[in-house]
Structures are given as structure tokens and as C-alpha cells.
Amino acid sequence: MSTRKIRVVIAKPGLDGHDRGAKIVARALRDAGMEVIYTGLRQSPEQIVAAAEQEDADVIGLSILSGAHLPICRRILELLGEKKIEGVRVFVGGIIPSQDIPELKALGVAEVFLPGASTEDIIRMVEGSAVSR
Amino acid sequence: MAKVLEQATTTPYTTISGRPIEPLYGPVDSASVDYARDLGDPGQFPYTRGVHQTMYRGKVWTMRQFAGFGSASQTNERFKYLLAHGSHGLSVAFDLPTLMGRDPDHPLSLGEVGKCGVAITSLADMETLFDGIPLADVTTSMTINSPAAMMLAFYILVGEKQGVPQAKLAGTVQADILKEFIAQKEYIYPPRQSMRIVVDMIRYCTEHMPKWNSISISGYHIREAGSTAAQELAFTLRDGIEYVQWCVDAGMNVDDFAPRLSFFFNSHSDFFEEIAKFRAARRIWARTMKERFHAQNPRSWMLRFHTQTAGVSLTAQQPYNNVVRTALQALAGVLGGTQSLHTNSLDEALALPTEEAVTIALRTQQVIAHESGVVNTADPLGGSYFVEKLTNDIEAEALEYFRKIDAMGGMVPAIERGFPQREIQEAAFQFQKAVERKEKIIVGVNEYVMDEKPFSILYIDESVAEEQGARVKQLRETRDAACVDRALRELKRVAGTTDNLMYPILEAARAYATLGEMCDALREAFGEYEEPPVF
Numbered sequence: 319m320s321t322r323k324i325r326v327v328i329a330k331p332g333l334d335g336h337d338r339g340a341k342i343v344a345r346a347l348r349d350a351g352m353e354v355i356y357t358g359l360r361q362s363p364e365q366i367v368a369a370a371e372q373e374d375a376d377v378i379g380l381s382i383l384s385g386a387h388l389p390i391c392r393r394i395l396e397l398l399g400e401k402k403i404e405g406v407r408v409f410v411g412g413i414i415p416s417q418d419i420p421e422l423k424a425l426g427v428a429e430v431f432l433p434g435a436s437t438e439d440i441i442r443m444v445e446g447s448a449v450s451r
Numbered sequence: 452m453a454k455v456l457e458q459a460t461t462t463p464y465t466t467i468s469g470r471p472i473e474p475l476y477g478p479v480d481s482a483s484v485d486y487a488r489d490l491g492d493p494g495q496f497p498y499t500r501g502v503h504q505t506m507y508r509g510k511v512w513t514m515r516q517f518a519g520f521g522s523a524s525q526t527n528e529r530f531k532y533l534l535a536h537g538s539h540g541l542s543v544a545f546d547l548p549t550l551m552g553r554d555p556d557h558p559l560s561l562g563e564v565g566k567c568g569v570a571i572t573s574l575a576d577m578e579t580l581f582d583g584i585p586l587a588d589v590t591t592s593m594t595i596n597s598p599a600a601m602m603l604a605f606y607i608l609v610g611e612k613q614g615v616p617q618a619k620l621a622g623t624v625q626a627d628i629l630k631e632f633i634a635q636k637e638y639i640y641p642p643r644q645s646m647r648i649v650v651d652m653i654r655y656c657t658e659h660m661p662k663w664n665s666i667s668i669s670g671y672h673i674r675e676a677g678s679t680a681a682q683e684l685a686f687t688l689r690d691g692i693e694y695v696q697w698c699v700d701a702g703m704n705v706d707d708f709a710p711r712l713s714f715f716f717n718s719h720s721d722f723f724e725e726i727a728k729f730r731a732a733r734r735i736w737a738r739t740m741k742e743r744f745h746a747q748n749p750r751s752w753m754l755r756f757h758t759q760t761a762g763v764s765l766t767a768q769q770p771y772n773n774v775v776r777t778a779l780q781a782l783a784g785v786l787g788g789t790q791s792l793h794t795n796s797l798d799e800a801l802a803l804p805t806e807e808a809v810t811i812a813l814r815t816q817q818v819i820a821h822e823s824g825v826v827n828t829a830d831p832l833g834g835s836y837f838v839e840k841l842t843n844d845i846e847a848e849a850l851e852y853f854r855k856i857d858a859m860g861g862m863v864p865a866i867e868r869g870f871p872q873r874e875i876q877e878a879a880f881q882f883q884k885a886v887e888r889k890e891k892i893i894v895g896v897n898e899y900v901m902d903e904k905p906f907s908i909l910y911i912d913e914s915v916a917e918e919q920g921a922r923v924k925q926l927r928e929t930r931d932a933a934c935v936d937r938a939l940r941e942l943k944r945v946a947g948t949t950d951n952l953m954y955p956i957l958e959a960a961r962a963y964a965t966l967g968e969m970c971d972a973l974r975e976a977f978g979e980y981e982e983p984p985v986f
Contacts, residue, residue, distance in 0.1 A: 328986075335631075341880075357984060360551075385566035416905055438887060
């Protein structure tokens with residue numbers, strides 16, 4: 319019997335268009351054997367949660383460089399709670415001030431990847447979190 | 452000894468863009484260069500050695516620091532600080548709602564107001580932004596693309612209120628929509644409709660604003676998205692060709708508008724490759740304008756450019772190292788003959804810069820200008836076997852891209868096929884892999900790593916969003932609503948004709964229509980562009 323591939327939704331919320339990081343991570347996760355769905359740019363929290371639900375995702379990866387991470391993550395995690403979508407792990411990558419990381423984790427973000435993070439580290443964390451699901 | 456020598460000559464050494472470099476260059480490598488044909492003295496066609504005869508002896512480059520955060524009044528204070536400390540010109544960074552033509556109370560503006568730049572929602576904010584700054588005495592660059600026409604209208608109207616006629620205003624709007632589709636992705640309307648707006652604006656500037664650079668054709672963002680140096684050069688100049696072609700096709704005379712086209716390049720970490728890129732850019736543009744477009748005015752042949760050091764090269768780790776990176780990149784820009792320069796601040800991998808960090812960045816330029824001696828003579832690296840060979844090679848690579856894009860029918864069709872986007876995406880992925888394999892070393896990231904103390908940054912909270920939301924609400928209650936409605940209807944009507952959009956945009960801006968309202972009027976007329984989400 320074959321094991322189910324880890325399913326990942328990579329999303330760019332907010333108004334920013336800088337997608338270099340999101341695309342590199344999407345490709346690295348796909349090359350590591352995961353099923354990756356990239357939402358494209360400028361997705362609202364509602365659209366991202368709907369995509370995760372529809373795709374039966376194990377993981378949502380959010381790329382945010384613009385400073386909008388707190389309100390956006392708060393809304394996404396609220397929506398996951400409201401819709402009772404359980405067990406989806408949320409990762410955030412981008413420009414995140416270190417002072418905001420405790421608050422993001424308190425909201426329910428599993429891990430925050432900062433500039434310089436390697437795709438190897440990201441693959442390891444995503445695999446680890448999906449196995450423990 | 453023999454073994455060391457063998458290793459030194461056989462190990463592949465490459466530039467940051469992956470270009471192989473020989474252990475030594477000599478006369479044979481630059482033998483094909485004909486001085487009069489390929490280089491020329493500074494100020495002479497094809498301007499490989501620079502656009503001015505005396506280069507920085509006549510005048511050093513414009514030190515222009517990009518700034519903007521929070522509200523218009525906060526950024527107004529930063530502008531006054533920069534001018535008081537030796538900055539020559541202003542350069543406005545807008546927040547994402549402004550760049551995307553959304554008002555601060557739109558749902559997609561959640562969390563974005565005032566974060567990446569200053570929030571400008573209407574003419575009222577623009578009046579605050581330039582309060583106490585006489586527009587007759589400064590030059591201003593505005594980094595905005597899809598809503599560039601609206602921002603230019605706001606600026607013209609602030610000038611009018613200060614008693615400065617538009618013919619006296621000097622500066623630039625970026626307005627380079629093609630590189631938005633290619634790299635930065637801050638587009639609103641589909642490519643062809645977006646090009647129409649750009650052409651209308653260039654025509655307006657040509658007719659009314661002789662001191663204004665109508666567009667800043669930009670490679671900066673292409674490079675930041677992960678392109679190689681040659682791709683940056685090729686796609687930027689091919690974008691330039693596309694704008695010229697569209698303006699000519701719209702019935703404009705090339706020599707009427709081409710002297711006011713300006714360019715904007717990245718200066719990345721690979722020192723000599725960057726210098727060669729700048730030199731090649733001037734040569735390619737001069738020949739293109741003369742041979743392809745038959746421009747007669749020497750000013751049409753000259754590629755004048757702004758340079759910004761590479762934001763993407765800055766590391767969040769050991770941020771003080773960024774001062775050194777920026778200084779080297781700035782020096783490459785100067786040795787490459789830039790007309791104006793922005794140096795990044797050491798903390799910009801973490802946040803928008805603090806005043807202290809910005810000051811060091813500005814001082815870096817002043818040290819290069821006044822202490823290093825590099826301004827004493829024009830194009831000091833001209834004639835170097837290595838630099839001339841690199842200049843030739845990078846030019847050849849760019850011309851090969853021109854051929855491919857011409858074969859696709861031009862840059863708009865190439866973009867519609869996703870060609871430049873895919874080329875950049877692939878280069879970005881390969882660079883990331885090279886870093887992870889340690890084939891490329893980034894000090895403090897994949898080598899020389901150490902534990903660090905937390906670093907103090909500029910933090911922008913959500914209060915700006917609330918204030919800006921309140922300001923726009925108040926504006927909507929106090930302005931003449933009938934007048935705004937009329938102006939917006941007229942804007943939408945003109946969008947359906949071939950008349951110049953700048954005139955109805957100016958009238959709507961004057962009536963205090965918001966940026967979001969004006970952009971929505973054109974969204975209704977033109978539709979919105981969505982890129983296929985491929986990776």
C-alpha cells in the first residue's frame with residue numbers, strides 16, 4: 319500500500335506580489351515528493367482557507383513579506399477554527415520581526431521561517447509536522 | 452606547487468549569475484574592441500564610457516534615498532530629515548494598498564496600510580506629504596506603476612497649489628508596468644490596457660512636462676526576483692524597446708519623447724559583472740535608438756539611469772555586514788557611471804530602515820564621492836581586458852534574448868506566454884540550490900555563522916491603518932460627492948475611447964476622488980489581470 323503524499327497549500331495573502339520565496343519553497347516541497355498547490359497572488363484569508371479545505375491540505379504555507387502577518391494570520395486561524403478544519407498546520411515564511419514570533423505561535427502558527435532559512439530545513443519541518451498529525 | 456596551479460586553473464569560478472570566469476584576461480580578449488565604434492569617449496556615441504564628457508567632475512550623482520512609511524505626515528518628517536542631511540532628491544515609497552490602487556478600508560488592505568511605504572489615498576494625503584517642501588526646488592521620484600498616472604496627477608496638483616506650474620516640475624514616476632508582469636507583480640489591468648495608460652502618460656508628459664522623466668524602465672525588480680545580470684539587462688532594455696515601439700505606433704515622434712526615458716538598475720554583489728552590465732546597457736541602448744528607431748537627437752541615444760544596491764543581497768544575519776555589501780555595490784554603480792544612487796540600509800532584511808541606519812547608508816555614498824577618489828576620472832576601468840570582455844559577453848547574451856523576444860512578437864506577447872517569468876524563476880531556483888550546496892557563500896548565512904543578539908528595528912503597528920481609515924471616511928463626508936461622481940463617470944467613459952486618460956484622471960484627483968475610486972473606474976472599464984499560478 320502506498321502512503322498518501324503530504325498535501326501542501328502555498329499561499330500569498332495580502333497585496334504583495336513578491337513571490338520569489340513562495341515559488342522556491344513550492345518547488346522544493348514538490349521535488350521532495352509532496353503534493354503542492356500554489357494559490358497564486360493576493361488571496362484573501364477566506365480564499366486560502368477554502369483552498370485548504372477543498373484540497374484536504376495537511377499544511378498551509380503562507381509567504382508574507384509586507385508586515386501584514388499578524389492581522390492575516392489571526393484571521394486565517396480564526397477561520398480554520400470557525401470551519402472546524404482540524405489538524406492543518408500553518409507555517410509562515412518571510413520578513414517577520416522577531417518580536418512578533420511569540421504572538422504568531424500563540425495564535426497557532428506551527429513555525430516561522432526567516433530570511434536565510436534553507437529549503438532543507440523547511441522540508442524537514444513540514445515532513446515532521448505532517449507525520450505527527 | 453604544480454597541484455595548486457592546476458587547481459587554480461581548472462576549478463570552475465563563476466560570477467553570482469553563473470557566468471564562467473577565466474583565471475586571466477589579456478590583449479586577445481579585448482582585441483575585437485574598436486575604440487571609436489564600441490567605446491567612444493565619455494559623452495560620445497555609443498556612450499559605453501558614460502553619458503557625460505566630464506562625468507562626476509561636472510556633478511556627482513544624485514544621492515536619492517527611497518523613503519516612505521506610515522502616514523503622510525510621518526514620511527514628510529523623514530523627507531525633511533533627509534534633505535537636511537545632504538540628500539539631493541526625494542524618492543517616495545508607497546504602501547501596498549496605494550501601489551495596488553486600493554483604499555485603506557478595502558478588505559484586501561487588511562494589515563498592509565502604511566507598512567511597506569507611505570499611505571496615499573487622495574490629493575489630501577499628497578498635500579500633507581509635501582507640506583513645507585517647495586516642489587520647485589526638489590526633484591522627486593515616485594515608485595509606483597499601475598496607478599502612476601493618478602499619483603502624477605496628485606503631484607501636479609500639489610505643485611499647482613504651491614504655485615509651481617507643471618512645466619517646472621522635475622522628477623520621475625516609475626510607471627514601468629512591463630516589469631510588474633515580469634517580476635514584481637503589482638499589476639492591476641491586463642497588459643495591453645496597462646500599456647495604453649503608460650503611452651497616454653508619456654504623451655502627456657511630452658506635451659506638458661519638459662523636465663519630467665515620464666517613465667523609469669526598471670531592471671531592479673527583475674534582478675530582485677532572481678534573474679541573472681544578463682537577464683536583468685536584456686529584459687529591461689527589451690521593455691524599453693516595447694515602450695518606444697508603442698509610442699511610435701501611437702503616432703509620436705521618437706525624438707520628442709525618448710530624451711525623457713530613464714532607466715533603473717540593480718547593483719548586485721558581483722563587482723565587475725555589474726560594472727560591465729552598466730557599460731553594456733549604454734552601448735546597446737544607443738545603438739538600438741539610432742539603428743532600430745532612427746532617432747536623430749543624441750539625447751535620445753543616451754541611457755541615463757538610477758541605481759539601487761541589491762536589497763536581496765542583504766542578510767538578516769549579522770546585519771552590520773550589510774554596510775560593507777552596500778558600499779561595494781554602490782562603488783560598482785559609480786564605476787558603472789550611474790546618474791543617481793540609492794544605498795540600502797543595514798537593517799532592510801528585517802524591516803523598513805531606522806533613521807540611524809538610513810544615515811549610514813547616505814554617508815556611504817558621501818564617503819565614495821568625497822574620499823575614495825573614484826570621481827576624479829571618467830570610466831576608470833575602460834580598457835581593462837577583463838571589463839571589456841565582460842561588457843562584450845553580457846551584451847551578446849542580452850542581444851540573444853532580444854532575438855528570442857522579437858521572434859515571439861515583442862515583450863507583451865512574451866509576457867503573455869510567461870517567457871521572462873519562467874527564465875527568472877529558474878535562475879532564482881538554481882541560485883538557491885547553489886547556496887544550499889555552498890557553491891555560493893553568503894557570509895553569516897551558510898558560512899561564518901554565529902549566535903547573535905536581537906537587533907532593534909523600526910516597528911509599524913496597526914494604528915496607521917485606523918488613522919488612515921478615519922481620514923478617508925472624513926474625506927468622503929466633506930467633499931463634493933456629485934462632483935466626484937461626475938469625474939469618475941467621465942474617467943470610465945474616456946477609458947472606452949482613444950482619448951488621453953490623463954485629463955479625466957487630473958479632474959477626478961482635483962475633486963478629491965480617492966485612488967481606489969479612480970482605479971475601480973478603470974477596473975470596470977479594463978478588467979483585472981490574473982496571472983496563471985505556476986511554479
